[in-house]
Amino acid sequence: xxxxxxxxxxxxxxxxxxxxxxxxxxxxxxxxxxxxxxxxxxxxxxxxxxxxxxxxxxxxxxxxxxxxxxxxxxxxxxxxxxxxxxxxxxxxxxxxxxxxxxxxxxxxxxxxxx
Amino acid sequence: xxxxxxxxxxxxxxxxxxxxxxxxxxxxxxxxxxxxxxxxxxxxxxxxxxxxxxxxxxxxxxxxxxxxxxxxxxxxxxxxxxxxxxxxxxxxxxxxxxxxxxxxxxxxxxxxxx
DNA sequence: CGCTTGCTGAACCATGTGGTTCACCTTATG
DNA sequence: CATAAGGTGAACCACATGGTTCAGCAAGCG
Numbered sequence: 668x669x670x671x672x673x674x675x676x677x678x679x680x681x682x683x684x685x686x687x688x689x690x691x692x693x694x695x696x697x698x699x700x701x702x703x704x705x706x707x708x709x710x711x712x713x714x715x716x717x718x719x720x721x722x723x724x725x726x727x728x729x730x731x732x733x734x735x736x737x738x739x740x741x742x743x744x745x746x747x748x749x750x751x752x753x754x755x756x757x758x759x760x761x762x763x764x765x766x767x768x769x770x771x772x773x774x775x776x777x778x779x780x781x
Numbered sequence: 782x783x784x785x786x787x788x789x790x791x792x793x794x795x796x797x798x799x800x801x802x803x804x805x806x807x808x809x810x811x812x813x814x815x816x817x818x819x820x821x822x823x824x825x826x827x828x829x830x831x832x833x834x835x836x837x838x839x840x841x842x843x844x845x846x847x848x849x850x851x852x853x854x855x856x857x858x859x860x861x862x863x864x865x866x867x868x869x870x871x872x873x874x875x876x877x878x879x880x881x882x883x884x885x886x887x888x889x890x891x892x893x894x895x
Numbered sequence: 896c897g898c899t900t901g902c903t904g905a906a907c908c909a910t911g912t913g914g915t916t917c918a919c920c921t922t923a924t925g
Numbered sequence: 926c927a928t929a930a931g932g933t934g935a936a937c938c939a940c941a942t943g944g945t946t947c948a949g950c951a952a953g954c955g
């Protein structure tokens with residue numbers, strides 16, 4: 668079983684659009700902190716913090732190269748996050764089918780599903 | 782495409798172990814705020830806030846029943862979170878295969894994979 | 896060597912988060 | 926009606942977050 672703290676950090680890391688953007692960008696290949704900061708208009712220091720969060724979550728690994736710091740993806744923890752969601756999603760699927768039917772039946776006869 | 786703000790809220794909601802616990806518990810069936818609070822030793826007010834966060838994320842729906850508030854799952858937004866992860870995960874899979882090989886080859890000849 | 900470039904750390908600030916207590920409102924129940 | 930039970934809102938607290946500026950420090954470059 669995956670440790671709770673890992674899920675905490677991974678989900679928290681994913682909850683910020685800037686950080687999701689960084690992940691997407693790193694998907695195209697490694698980048699330096701400066702390269703990551705530039706398109707966001709953010710300061711280096713600001714981006715550094717985001718990278719730190721991602722690194723703490725295990726989603727990126729970094730390496731000092733000369734005076735730059737190369738960042739690249741390490742998507743393994745995403746498997747954990749994915750596993751959590753899909754495990755419960757599957758578990759709930761039946762329940763929800765049943766409950767949806769039950770509740771729509773006993774609260775109001777209006778079909779409000781998208 | 783799913784809106785960023787939705788992903789923000791869903792991932793943020795999932796980043797707290799108490800809230801993941803609530804989701805798991807609600808998977809077994811609807812519960813009142815009090816029933817959710819009891820096993821955590823938390824105050825009603827505290828749990829109410831967590832439920833609010835989950836509701837804002839669209840992960841639960843609540844309904845006032847008498848003097849209690851019934852909470853139940855609404856797992857649809859999980860699909861969005863899942864979709865985001867799995868989309869990029871698949872996109873990155875090849876890259877990472879390639880990059881892993883590349884980097885392990887050109888940084889150090891040590892296999893540091895768990 | 897001396898200057899520039901890229902990153903880093905410390906300090907700071909505003910805002911959000913996770914939790915509490917207390918007062919109150921509503922709904923059951925005797 | 927009186928009282929208890931469940932939930933809600935406001936106020937408060939400590940601490941985390943997302944961002945900045947400013948002062949460095951290490952690596953390249955002329």
